[in-house]
Amino acid sequence: GLLLDHADDHGAVVAHLPAGSVRNELAAALSEGAERFSFAWQEAPRQVAPFPAALRLEGAALFGSKRFVIAPCARALVTAQAGAEPVIVLADLAGTGVEIQDTPTRDGAFYADISFQAAPIVGDAPLLHGPAATQAALAALNLGLLGAAAQLTGLASAALDLPLQHLRTRVLFRKPIGGVQ
Numbered sequence: 036g037l038l039l040d041h042a043d044d045h046g047a048v049v050a051h052l053p054a055g056s057v058r059n060e061l062a063a064a065l066s067e068g069a070e071r072f073s074f075a076w077q078e079a080p081r082q083v084a085p086f087p088a089a090l091r092l093e094g095a096a097l098f099g100s101k102r103f104v105i106a107p108c109a110r111a112l113v114t115a116q117a118g119a120e121p122v123i124v125l126a127d128l129a130g131t132g133v134e135i136q137d138t139p140t141r142d143g144a145f146y147a148d149i150s151f152q153a154a155p156i157v158g159d160a161p162l163l164h165g166p167a168a169t170q171a172a173l174a175a176l177n178l179g180l181l182g183a184a185a186q187l188t189g190l191a192s193a194a195l196d197l198p199l200q201h202l203r204t205r206v207l208f209r210k211p212i213g214g215v216q
Contacts, residue, residue: 047178048074048112048123051171052162061125073111073128074175075101075149085114085172086121090151093117095159097126097151107135107147110157114172121168122161130154 046065049072052058064070076085078101090099092115101113113126128135132154137145163171205212 047175048163048171051167051174057158057162070110071108072125073104073107074179075104075107075111075126076114076172076176077101077103085176086116086169088114088116088121090115091117092122092124092156092161095156096132097124097154097156100148100150102146102148104147104149106144107149111149112162112175113151113156114168115161117161117164120164121172123163123168123171124161125157126151126154127157 049058049061049065052061061072065072076088078089078099080102088099090097090101090113092098097113097115099115101111104111107128109127109129111126111128113124115122115124126133128149132152134150134152136148136150138148139145161168202212
């Protein structure tokens with residue numbers, strides 16, 4: 036799966052919310068560091084687009100699952116379908132109807148598969164719907180991809196620096212290793 040979780044992905048979704056009390060509350064929680072939100076959008080390995088989603092919003096309840104959610108927080112911004120319309124909702128991951136299965140990753144972290152079975156959403160209505168939901172999800176994914184690229188660039192740079200540093204300091208027969216070649 037595509038594992039992305041960077042601080043700005045959920046911030047991108049919040050930035051796309053219409054002005055009002057919900058946006059203000061979520062933005063304040065993020066900016067003060069009082070809360071983080073997971074961004075749950077992926078449902079299958081190699082999925083690269085957040086919509087259409089198999090997760091359904093029926094009334095004010097979620098039915099279905101999300102996969103590869105990195106470090107799930109208390110609440111998550113979740114992509115779903117309300118009929119044929121894409122939506123983003125806020126879900127309480129500690130609430131009723133939510134089951135979280137943790138899976139360890141190779142680097143010691145973990146991701147979660149989250150099942151929603153008649154799980155009520157926070158606020159009884161989607162935060163975003165239609166083209167606004169699609170735009171916000173794509174903005175979040177683009178920021179996540181940028182963050183992942185920066186992280187991988189740093190890892191590759193460090194992986195190159197370590198052997199080069201060793202080669203510069205290695206001595207063989209009382210000479211730098213490069214002088215023996």
